[in-house]
Amino acid sequence: MTRSDLVAVLAERFGQLTQRDTEFAVKTILDAMSDALARGHRIEIRGFGSFSISRRPPRVGRNPRSGEQVMIPEKLAPHFKPGKALREAVDEHLPVE
Numbered sequence: 001m002t003r004s005d006l007v008a009v010l011a012e013r014f015g016q017l018t019q020r021d022t023e024f025a026v027k028t029i030l031d032a033m034s035d036a037l038a039r040g041h042r043i044e045i046r047g048f049g050s051f052s053i054s055r056r057p058p059r060v061g062r063n064p065r066s067g068e069q070v071m072i073p074e075k076l077a078p079h080f081k082p083g084k085a086l087r088e089a090v091d092e093h094l095p096v097e
Contacts, residue, residue: 003030037078047085054079 001009003026011022033051036043043051056075063070082090 045083047083049080049082049086052079052081053077 007019007023007026010026011017011019014022017025033043037051037053040053042053053076056077058074059072061070061072062068
């Protein structure tokens with residue numbers, strides 16, 4: 001599902017909202033989540049999951065072309081951990097083979 005798909009579903013579900021209002025609401029929520037993660041905060045949405053920042057330590061990698069060792073600096077990366085309700089909902093919809 002893309003952002004525009006999400007906007008379309010919400011606009012359809014909530015008829016009193018215009019497409020533009022729905023787009024603004026989705027953008028505002030995603031921007032707020034991005035800002036919170038950028039500041040190092042953790043986001044928890046009950047029943048859905050939590051977003052946090054994980055630290056990737058510096059390491060030594062290799063340039064695939066030359067084989068030369070390259071130092072890869074430390075990075076901070078967003079991490080999502082699904083909640084129990086989301087895991088169970090996904091598990092229920094597995095196709096049976």
